Amino acid sequence: MIELSPLHSEIKRVIKASGPMPVWRYMELCLMHPEHGYYISRDPLGREGDFTTAPEVSQMFGELLGLWAASVWKASGSPQQFRLIELGPGRGTMMSDALRALRVLPPLYQTISVHMVEINPVLREKQKATLTGLRNITWHESFDDVPEGPSVIFANEYFDVLPIHQMLKRETGWHERVVELDAEENFAYGTAAEPTPGFELLLPPLVRAAPLGAIFEWRPNNEIMAIAKRIREQRGAAVIIDYGHVRSDVGDTFQAIARHSFADPLKTPGLADITAHVDFEALARAADAVGARVHGPITQSEFLRRLGIETRALTLMQKASPDISRDIASGLKRLIEGGRGGMGSLFKVLGLSDASIPVLAGISDEHTGGKPGGA
Ligand SMILES: C[S@@+](CC[C@H](N)C(=O)[O-])C[C@H]1O[C@@H](n2cnc3c(N)ncnc32)[C@H](O)[C@@H]1O
Numbered sequence: 108m109i110e111l112s113p114l115h116s117e118i119k120r121v122i123k124a125s126g127p128m129p130v131w132r133y134m135e136l137c138l139m140h141p142e143h144g145y146y147i148s149r150d151p152l153g154r155e156g157d158f159t160t161a162p163e164v165s166q167m168f169g170e171l172l173g174l175w176a177a178s179v180w181k182a183s184g185s186p187q188q189f190r191l192i193e194l195g196p197g198r199g200t201m202m203s204d205a206l207r208a209l210r211v212l213p214p215l216y217q218t219i220s221v222h223m224v225e226i227n228p229v230l231r232e233k234q235k236a237t238l239t240g241l242r243n244i245t246w247h248e249s250f251d252d253v254p255e256g257p258s259v260i261f262a263n264e265y266f267d268v269l270p271i272h273q274m275l276k277r278e279t280g281w282h283e284r285v286v287e288l289d290a291e292e293n294f295a296y297g298t299a300a301e302p303t304p305g306f307e308l309l310l311p312p313l314v315r316a317a318p319l320g321a322i323f324e325w326r327p328n329n330e331i332m333a334i335a336k337r338i339r340e341q342r343g344a345a346v347i348i349d350y351g352h353v354r355s356d357v358g359d360t361f362q363a364i365a366r367h368s369f370a371d372p373l374k375t376p377g378l379a380d381i382t383a384h385v386d387f388e389a390l391a392r393a394a395d396a397v398g399a400r401v402h403g404p405i406t407q408s409e410f411l412r413r414l415g416i417e418t419r420a421l422t423l424m425q426k427a428s429p430d431i432s433r434d435i436a437s438g439l440k441r442l443i444e445g446g447r448g449g450m451g452s453l454f455k456v457l458g459l460s461d462a463s464i465p466v467l468a469g470i471s472d473e474h475t476g477g478k479p480g481g482a
Contacts, residue, residue: 114143114377118463119288127287128185129296130361134270134372134381143377146227146268153195157365157380160203160264160405161348161450166439167423171414172346176205176259178468179344179460180215183257186217186342189215190258192222194250195265199234205261206241210257219243250333260334260345266390267349267382269323273361274306276317281306284322286373294373311355311388321357324383328393335399335459344460344467345399348456350453351385353404387455394459402458402471408443408451411471416443 120134122128131458151157161168193202209216221244231246238244240448247253273284280302284373289295307315334345341432343422352358363372365379372381387404395401403410420439424432445452458470466470 112143112375112377114140114145115145115294118286118294118376119292122286122288127285127299128249129160129299130273130284130286130296131270133294133376134361134383137372137376137379137381138268138270140377142249145377145380148229148377150198150227151230152379153297158367159447160197161442161454162197163264164265164441164450165205165435166200166412167416167419167435167438168442169201170199170208171411171416172261172263173205173208174413175346175468176261177209177212177215179259179464181420182344182464182466183342183461185216186257188256189219189343190222190253190256190456191219192224192250192253192260194224194260194262195233195268196223196225196261197230197264201261201263202234203237203241206238216288222247222258224250224253236391250330255341258337259340259343260338261358262334263348265349266326266330266347266385267351268380269326269330271326271361271383274303274325276319276321276323276357278319280304281310281323289391294376296373314344314355314357317357321453322359323357324360325386325389328389331390331393332397335394338459338461339357339398341460342463344458344464346467347385347390347457347459348407348410348454349385350450351455353387353455355386355388358384385455387457390457393456398462399459400462400464402460402467404455404457406445406452407454407456408445408471410456411443411451417466 114137118133139145142146145151153159153163176191196202223234223244224247225234226248274281275284275298277298280299282302285297285299286294287297325342338345361372363370363375363379363381365375370379391401416439420435423435427435441448441450443451458467458469460467
């Protein structure tokens with residue numbers, strides 16, 4: 108018999124009392140319930156955890172992002188005060204590698220202040236341990252709390268954990284998808300009885316023309332708009348890296364991952380990572396509407412190659428033992444190759460900048476001055 112999580116009983120109680128809950132609310136409770144939420148109670152990363160992210164695959168990822176931040180600082184006219192902000196920094200590995208790379212640039216290294224936006228107390232402690240001894244680091248519960256000033260914002264695998272709405276197309280229109288109880292009191296999917304009025308007017312033409320039964324996923328734009336607004340008004344750039352699609356389209360990508368395998372999101376609330384792919388067209392559109400300059404998206408493979416990851420790997424391998432060399436080579440492969448297990452084409456990179464920065468290193472097509480590089 109499957110052991111039910113404490114959150115399972117809690118959600119069941121809420122559904123019995125108030126009726127079916129939208130998928131976004133179910134996802135929000137699974138990840139952020141104040142006591143049992145997945146991102147409140149544990150460190151999910153690494154071989155011992157549930158999944159591995161790019162900074163945990165290889166130090167090269169964070170190092171290149173550090174040098175990317177330096178290129179933004181230069182393009183911003185080398186301001187005297189500069190902030191590095193990371194949203195959802197995991198174990199702090201990427202920031203630690205980025206800062207190590209930035210030590211070669213004392214004029215920047217000595218001016219930066221680092222801001223870690225993290226809700227998970229367990230991971231916050233890990234980040235403090237990883238970054239111990241480094242000065243000028245502040246932790247924040249929310250992006251809104253980060254002080255003003257020119258900055259670079261990193262968001263790696265951050266947007267995929269933000270709750271999504273799922274909409275199902277029926278003859279009567281687009282209905283919000285919900286989680287309800289079946290006859291055996293297990294969680295099951297259903298739809299709201301009434302369609303959401305006017306929803307289809309908000310949809311891109313490709314999605315509007317979808318067949319009956321299609322599912323469309325969307326996230327509220329408040330996070331991306333806050334990032335874009337800050338970049339536009341206070342100068343600098345943001346880089347958003349995640350798995351997802353370049354064009355808005357239909358499809359059910361709501362998924363759970365536990366112990367490095369896919370799981371049923373309705374079976375293990377609070378015990379598995381629950382995510383959905385990121386719609387990069389929607390992010391780009393929202394950022395553009397706020398007045399930020401949009402660059403890309405392009406694939407992670409293209410981005411890291413343009414930043415010189417292959418040369419960096421060769422340099423590291425020259426000084427390494429055969430075992431370490433093999434690790435470097437397999438990390439490189441995982442980061443840039445497509446196909447099964449590779450992150451190179453599934454992951455996309457979107458850049459945002461203020462209007463004074465026409466080109467972002469590795470992302471914009473330098474000949475078109477920031478127009479999408481295509482993926
Ligand atoms: C999938 S992990 C990615 C970690 C890290 N960026 C990496 O690449 O290793 C998601 C991160 O976002 C954090 N997180 C989730 N929801 C958040 C929120 N609403 N505000 C701030 N951080 C959040 C998690 O605790 C975790 O650090």
